[in-house]
Amino acid sequence: MSPTRRLFVRSAAVLSLGLVAGCLGGGGGDGDSPDTDDSTDLPDTTDTGTDPSGGTRPSGTGGPGIVLTSVDSAPDIPIEPTVEVHKDVATDDHPPQLRVTLTNTSDERVEVGEGRAIFFQYVGDDSRDLILLPAGQEYPAEPGCWRLDDPIAVTEEYRIETFEPGESKSALVDLYGAAKEDGEDSCLPVGEFRFETTFAVGGLTGGDEKRTTATWGFSLSLE
Template sequence: MSPTRRLFVRSAAVLSLGFVAGCLGGGGSNGTPTNSDDDTTDLPDTTDTGTDPSGGTRPSGTGGPGITLTDVDSTPDIPIEPTVEVHRDVATDDHPPQLRVTLTNTSDERVEVGEGRAIFFQYVADDSRDLILLPAGQEYPADPGCWRLDEPIAVTEEYRIETFEPGESRSALVDLYGAARDDGEDSCLPVGEYHFETTFAVGDLTGGDEGRTTATWGFSLSLE
């Protein structure tokens, strides 16, 4: 196996679903997202006091907004059913906003699906490439409370495959960050509405394209 190449991405690392390289990891091995056993979160008081929580040091319209799901695409016509929910709805000095993505095998057969990170919206940017979702539980180069990446994130170029048993559900938490910028603009999480979308591939993922089915699915978030 050739050494794993590394890509420096400024916003997303949604790998091409027609490309198979590096190590292929099945469910429960390399590339399996970490599930969280703790579904409870103590949310801070978000009452509007009319003051800037950053002490006036952030540009107007940015800082620690709350997030709301405003639209979710229809369920794709594949045996894997994706859902998304808000797990932490506000950015604080301790954590950025957070989503939970859940995938369920609705068929009575074992299903392989890829790419293993993109299907859980890990390293997926919004359409404007101003925001990016990253795996939770890791440290990234961003100022607490601002959550804008100071530099791009290195992502391995490999195609991971997840295997779902009949009826199996699996979840992963992703944190919302501002993507790294090179224009020198000092902004944190910007208010507005943003759409995220990824591609799912199921079927014979190690063979030819004729045995593979693909579908896209996504959702929209409002930051305010």
Template sequence: MTPTRRRYLRGVCGASAGGLLALAGCASTGSDGGGPGSDGSDSDGLPGSDGNDTDAGGTRPEGTGGPGVSIVATDGDADFPVRPSVAVTREAATTDHPPQLRTTLTNAGDERVRVGEGRAVHFEYVSDADGALVCLPGDGEYPAEPDCWRLTDAIATTEEYRTFALDPGESSERLVDLYATPGEDACLPVGEYRFETTVSVVADDAEPRSSAAWGFSVVLE
């Protein structure tokens, strides 16, 4: 069984938004203002939402319901034993699903390690620096506007510190979907967004032994 420690998770999620909170597994997330690219959208929030996908200035790929995501930068501590990475698994938003990323952590050392916090290290429930977007576990269902992928309510999670173990050479993968936070003017606002989190190697009682920050930037266009 994965050890947990009941405590408040600082810095796991973005700024909280008012209104009903949907319990999902972390501190509340959301935003009270527009992010980059939130201007210039028409009534449904998506540039080019008049049905002419080819006239969207590159913000709405033809045949999709919203902008596409690409990773433009990643960073981290090359000497840290846990090596993170991120990749795009679903490039564009459609009527059926939002864009999706896969985050991976690999134990590059020669000893077994325990990693925490188990959700934040995979960017689950983590918002970008501007609070415009949030990464949510890809296997969940969330209160979002249909064919828009903007949350109608903020997301709350349980206050616990989760960990998991990695043997030498072993990897852990998670799929996360990109949603716009409540209060955004655009469904999925175009622009560049920066996500950051902290990866900690912890003892069996979940006390951190060493930590390293890592992050990545995406562009929605």
């Protein structure tokens, strides 16, 4: 075979291989780059039930939960007090709430004072961070926060409650943060708090009956 013939055959073979490679390598033939996975994992937004600030606020509520941690033994008077949690968490609709019940355990009529304090109405804790107020009323506090914007005025009158033998009376009290003179705007604090009040029995409306006094209280935790 002449040199010219061999050169022509070699060139044709190279051209054929190039065409085959082009058909096999292009796939779609449009020049697009291979498909890649562009998806990105989304951050986990599962509700853990905790306050983003690091507290233990129950999920879906506006404040901490309330737990009774200790309750005093019944005082040595004919009136037996008890306390229980009625609403255990703060929400935008209501603050935490307690129910205080007093029972006359004697077989005689008993007069007890002061009529509001014995139900822990307008009674603050030992540190003056919290205050219990009669339920069902409106107070100057932001819903969901429940700290008073201003102090609550209380009349100086001395009220007396009368209990027939075996009679029980109950009252609901709401838990608020006490107003602060320094303008502190925090909501309900967390921690343990002690509430205590004084009961006066007998001799409240005159007569020869001897007056007896006793203190009673409980501790609660906000967490």
